[in-house]
Amino acid sequence: MRPLDENETTQVFEKLYKFVGNNLKNIVESPAHEGPDSSAGRYCFRLQKNKVYYVSESLVKRATNIGRDNLVSLGTCIGKFTKGGKFHLTVQALPLLASNAKHKIWLKPTSEMSFLYGNHVLKGGVEKVTENIVANDGVVVFSMSDVPLGFGIAAHSTQESRKLDPNANVVLHQSDIGEYLRMEDEL
Amino acid sequence: MAAKRKKNSRTKKVELPEDSDNSSDSKLQNDNLIEQEIDDEEMSDSDGDNPFTDDFLQGDEDEEEKGSDSGDESDSDSDDEDLEVKSRAIDEEREREEEEANAELQLNIKEEPDEFQLPTQKELEEEGQRPPDLPNLQKRIKEIVRILSNFKDLKHDGTKRKDYVDQLKIDLSSYYGYNEFLIGVLVEMFPVVELMELIEAFEKPRPICLRTNTLKTRRRALADVLINRVPIGATPEYMAGHYMLQSASSILPVMALAPQEKEKIVDMAAAPGGKTTYIAALMNNAATEQLSPGIIYANEMKEPRLKSLTANLHRMGVTNSIVCKYDGRELPKVLGVNSVDRVLLDAPCSGTGVISKDESVKASKSTEEIFKCADLQKQLILAAIDVVDATSKTGGYIVYSTCSMMIPENEAVIDYALRKRDVKLVPCGLDFGQPGFIRYREHRFHPSLEKTRRFYPHVHNMDGFFVAKLKKMSNTKPKKDTDAKIQKPNSINKAGEESQQDDGDQNKKENGKKGGVVPENGKKRSPSNHNSGKKRKFPAKKEIPKA
Numbered sequence: 001m002r003p004l005d006e007n008e009t010t011q012v013f014e015k016l017y018k019f020v021g022n023n024l025k026n027i028v029e030s031p032a033h034e035g036p037d038s039s040a041g042r043y044c045f046r047l048q049k050n051k052v053y054y055v056s057e058s059l060v061k062r063a064t065n066i067g068r069d070n071l072v073s074l075g076t077c078i079g080k081f082t083k084g085g086k087f088h089l090t091v092q093a094l095p096l097l098a099s100n101a102k103h104k105i106w107l108k109p110t111s112e113m114s115f116l117y118g119n120h121v122l123k124g125g126v127e128k129v130t131e132n133i134v135a136n137d138g139v140v141v142f143s144m145s146d147v148p149l150g151f152g153i154a155a156h157s158t159q160e161s162r163k164l165d166p167n168a169n170v171v172l173h174q175s176d177i178g179e180y181l182r183m184e185d186e187l
Numbered sequence: 188m189a190a191k192r193k194k195n196s197r198t199k200k201v202e203l204p205e206d207s208d209n210s211s212d213s214k215l216q217n218d219n220l221i222e223q224e225i226d227d228e229e230m231s232d233s234d235g236d237n238p239f240t241d242d243f244l245q246g247d248e249d250e251e252e253k254g255s256d257s258g259d260e261s262d263s264d265s266d267d268e269d270l271e272v273k274s275r276a277i278d279e280e281r282e283r284e285e286e287e288a289n290a291e292l293q294l295n296i297k298e299e300p301d302e303f304q305l306p307t308q309k310e311l312e313e314e315g316q317r318p319p320d321l322p323n324l325q326k327r328i329k330e331i332v333r334i335l336s337n338f339k340d341l342k343h344d345g346t347k348r349k350d351y352v353d354q355l356k357i358d359l360s361s362y363y364g365y366n367e368f369l370i371g372v373l374v375e376m377f378p379v380v381e382l383m384e385l386i387e388a389f390e391k392p393r394p395i396c397l398r399t400n401t402l403k404t405r406r407r408a409l410a411d412v413l414i415n416r417v418p419i420g421a422t423p424e425y426m427a428g429h430y431m432l433q434s435a436s437s438i439l440p441v442m443a444l445a446p447q448e449k450e451k452i453v454d455m456a457a458a459p460g461g462k463t464t465y466i467a468a469l470m471n472n473a474a475t476e477q478l479s480p481g482i483i484y485a486n487e488m489k490e491p492r493l494k495s496l497t498a499n500l501h502r503m504g505v506t507n508s509i510v511c512k513y514d515g516r517e518l519p520k521v522l523g524v525n526s527v528d529r530v531l532l533d534a535p536c537s538g539t540g541v542i543s544k545d546e547s548v549k550a551s552k553s554t555e556e557i558f559k560c561a562d563l564q565k566q567l568i569l570a571a572i573d574v575v576d577a578t579s580k581t582g583g584y585i586v587y588s589t590c591s592m593m594i595p596e597n598e599a600v601i602d603y604a605l606r607k608r609d610v611k612l613v614p615c616g617l618d619f620g621q622p623g624f625i626r627y628r629e630h631r632f633h634p635s636l637e638k639t640r641r642f643y644p645h646v647h648n649m650d651g652f653f654v655a656k657l658k659k660m661s662n663t664k665p666k667k668d669t670d671a672k673i674q675k676p677n678s679i680n681k682a683g684e685e686s687q688q689d690d691g692d693q694n695k696k697e698n699g700k701k702g703g704v705v706p707e708n709g710k711k712r713s714p715s716n717h718n719s720g721k722k723r724k725f726p727a728k729k730e731i732p733k734a
Contacts, residue, residue: 059509062451062482065521066511073497073510092501112423145412147427177426180502185494 001048011087019138023100051080091175098148101140116178124166150176331355335379366550388645389542396435404429428502433461436652440588441465443615450481450528455515457485458492460499467505519573528582530571534564536591540651561595577659585657597653610657
């Protein structure tokens with residue numbers, strides 16, 4: 001387990017910024033109450049076996065005596081680096097993203113299952129959308145009961161999407177909670 | 188009306204059969220009868236009474252007939268005499284019936300034991316060659332059980348109890364698919380009637396249980412959403428981590444553990460994570476910013492199971508966990524001895540309690556396997572005890588649980604731990620459940636083992652389970668039994684039998700309080716508290732009177 005180096009940190013922050021915008025500050029600097037210390041430490045990112053974990057400092061301290069081969073996970077995994085060095089967010093980051101998301105989209109109940117199978121979001125399935133989405137923004141997908149379902153990339157801006165026909169993609173799927181069942185092994 | 192009916196039935200038992208007859212004539216006459224005996228007010232109402240009493244005694248055809256006979260005969264005026272005659276007649280009729288019924292019953296009872304005999308050797312051979320005759324087997328099983336449960340009265344002369352039992356074992360194994368070993372063990376552990384209940388209960392699956400994830404939702408809200416959803420394993424709520432499918436028995440050890448906030452907890456065999464996530468939920472409680480949830484170390488030795496463990500932890504939104512892959516026995520070296528507050532050890536076992544989930548257990552277990560499991564469990568429990576810090580302010584507890592019913596894996600392991608380390612059994616906090624065995628055949632266990640709890644499918648409708656909660660009294664590992672004498676002479680605890688025995692009884696200190704600091708010994712112990720990690724300080728500081 002090691003801290004992220006410059007490159008890696010930039011990549012992670014960039015990806016996160018797409019989804020949470022300026023709330024990134026929140027994520028990085030929020031006081032961390034986990035761990036048995038009474039004073040709140042901070043959160044930090046750590047890299048272990050190409051996966052990036054978002055953990056509180058006290059947790060990190062306690063995990064240091066676990067060997068590299070034996071440590072499997074700590075805190076919350078938010079994504080991983082591919083062989084090509086690119087960083088992808090995984091579904092486990094969802095709670096973190098959802099609470100800080102800038103752009104949200106709510107799905108109709110009928111199209112929930114389709115998204116959870118990994119399909120993109122069609123315009124006909126959208127119940128409501130936050131304003132001012134620009135193309136290629138990160139969007140967090142919610143159900144009508146405000147349960148976060150996953151996240152993706154906006155295909156068009158909000159203005160444009162209004163003019164599209166109901167079968168066009170508005171959000172390109174990146175990750176959803178159905179993966180816990182479909183792709184348990186790859187997480 | 189109801190009151191009047193009651194009055195009818197109480198005061199005039201005799202009249203009821205008459206009331207119940209269907210002929211309209213007798214009804215009128217009955218009305219008259221009633222009129223004269225009861226108040227006039229009730230005249231009009233008794234019409235209403237009659238149809239009901241008809242229903243009330245509909246089954247009683249004989250009496251109805253009788254009643255109608257007598258009803259026809261009776262005239263309105265000479266009631267008393269008629270009544271007497273009628274009542275006598277009815278009583279006689281009833282008696283006659285009873286006698287006949289009894290006679291029949293006796294006849295039936297007498298017939299059966301005479302009929303049943305254990306099959307002879309020849310018959311058994313023949314049976315062995317034919318494909319198993321299930322109904323016949325079942326009948327024979329039932330018979331033997333009945334005889335064994337009332338052996339003195341019902342046994343067939345010349346056949347010993349052992350013969351019956353042996354035949355029962357053979358029949359049970361072929362009817363239900365058990366191997367000889369397992370059936371033998373079960374027969375020894377339970378009285379025959381209970382054994383049948385247990386085996387029947389194993390044939391059926393236990394009800395599925397859902398645990399709400401309090402980190403993400405509340406029970407009522409979840410219940411509302413889920414009540415209409417089928418199937419229950421793949422709903423969006425499941426994927427969002429609002430609940431966890433687990434068996435009821437798996438929830439028990441965590442309840443016994445009772446983790447507090449800000450504690451360090453180790454789950455030594457954590458996969459697939461049902462208990463670990465419950466621990467996290469209990470520690471977090473309301474997931475607000477103010478509460479500090481502590482740390483959970485989730486350890487699992489087998490790689491494939493680790494994946495489901497991590498997936499579950501993330502799905503349920505557990506953020507304060509560290510997952511590692513170690514053999515549980517190595518954990519004291521890795522985490523350091525005396526470093527955590529509580530440990531949950533849900534030990535790998537033979538699985539004899541969950542036969543309803545996995546039928547292959549019936550035929551695949553043998554003595555060697557049980558003892559191998561027991562061996563591993565003993566080592567694991569010692570490691571678990573070593574990892575816990577006895578001087579922890581809020582903790583110092585170890586919960587040991589298995590999903591097995593075998594004595595060598597449960598009581599024997601706890602007994603071993605009591606002898607090898609300075610720990611004490613405390614009540615689990617689970618008020619239902621049967622206490623563990625203190626003695627079993629030739630084994631004698633420590634009496635405090637009655638604080639452990641056993642759960643059975645036929646009694647509690649959950650998988651067979653065993654839970655024990657230990658409190659670590661001190662951080663020393665006694666080589667001899669000298670630590671038994673550390674107590675000041677005055678502070679002998681109430682359990683006199685626990686003191687100064689040489690049979691490896693380590694339950695010296697009555698440290699029932701969570702504080703972990705005994706008031707009387709407080710002055711002596713607190714310096715060593717601050718030097719946590721130096722285990723050997725303890726005996727060095729105090730003079731251990733080797734009495």
